[in-house]
Amino acid sequence: MPIRTASASWQGNLTDGAGTVRTGKGGLTGTYSFKSRFEEGEGTNPEELIGAAHSACFSMALSKQLADAGATDIAVDTTAKVHFDKTDAGMSVTRIDLETVGQVPGMDEAQFTKLAEAAKENCPISRLLSPGAQVSLTARLAA
Missing domain, CATH: 3.30.300.20 (K homology (KH) domain)
Structure with a gap:
């Protein structure tokens, strides 16, 4: 079976930074941040x-x-x-x-x-x- 991959990048500190997450074959790409994770901000988590x-x-x-x-x-x-x-x-x-x-x-x-x-x-x-x-x-x- 193949090995599946995903990646994430992050810029900045925890509360003011932001990142991008991607699946290996490019099926999903999304942004994430402190606000999208711990509050109701735009993006995924x-x-x-x-x-x-x-x-x-x-x-x-x-x-x-x-x-x-x-x-x-x-x-x-x-x-x-x-x-x-x-x-x-x-x-x-x-x-x-x-x-x-x-x-x-x-x-x-x-x-x-x-x-x-x-x-x-x-x-x-x-x-x-x-x-x-x-x-x-x-x-x-x-x-």
């Missing part, structure tokens, strides 16, 4: 990028679970809410709430929920993050 990675990985893992169960017309939308809190150890990602909605004709809610839980357990990013942060899941089929 590491926690949003973790959320994007987690929701993308989970969606792919769920689509595999659904296909393995025989589903053929699959649509999955996932949001990751990353909680960035002050702890005794300093600022930490303490919890990630995954919220997923699937469109899977012919599947009932119970089976979808079971497969979504299996996807959460098997998603490589969930496995990476879950030793340090609680990962919760809310899964539902679209009406």
Whole structure:
């Protein structure tokens, strides 16, 4: 498997500086700053990028679970809410709430929920993050 890369640059001090983050193949490029991380400033932040990675990985893992169960017309939308809190150890990602909605004709809610839980357990990013942060899941089929 290939090694994936991303890079970040930063200019200035912590509170007044700014940076740029890029994925290796140029798919994503964004700015970040103290204000985008700790306030409501423009740009992205590491926690949003973790959320994007987690929701993308989970969606792919769920689509595999659904296909393995025989589903053929699959649509999955996932949001990751990353909680960035002050702890005794300093600022930490303490919890990630995954919220997923699937469109899977012919599947009932119970089976979808079971497969979504299996996807959460098997998603490589969930496995990476879950030793340090609680990962919760809310899964539902679209009406």
